[in-house]
Amino acid sequence: MAHKKNSLDKIAIPLQIIDLQEDGFHPLVNISIFGKPFILVLDTGASKTAFDETMLLQAHEQAVVTISDKLSTGLGTTTMASSTAIITDLFIGSLLIDEFEVAVLDLSTINIAYRQLGHPDVLGVLGGDILMKYKAVINYGKSVLKLKR
DSSP: OOOOOOOEEEEEEEEEEOOOOGGEEEEEEEEEEEEEEEEEEEOTOOOSSEEHHHHHHOOOOOEEEEEEEEEEEEEEEEEEEEEEEEEEEEEEEEEESSEEEEEOOOOOHHHHHHHHHOOOOOOOEEEEHHHTTTTTTEEHHHHHHEOOO
């Protein structure tokens, strides 16, 4: 008897694909933390999920941000000081990700560029750590992200 995949194991989350004019496209995904809605850029090139420090602290004044001795690379810079935070109630669609560590960086330059193009502010990037753990399937044609519980 063939093993039948249970469709309840997969969660489909709509993506908003935005046009960055000459620089291609970015898929955006709606999330919520601390019961508040935010937008993340789905970034398969980011090894770790990262949130903007200013926006994170605006979302929750008691967010505990821990200074890390690691340096982060990428995001258009060679290295930058990095902090981390433990997020206890990250929802991507109906998927709850509890007790999850995110990198906390200054991502203000991304939002400045987005605003200039008329796009919404983003809290940060959804990176490879979550995409790998939840066996992400990204469908640009249908503008959907599928995650496995």
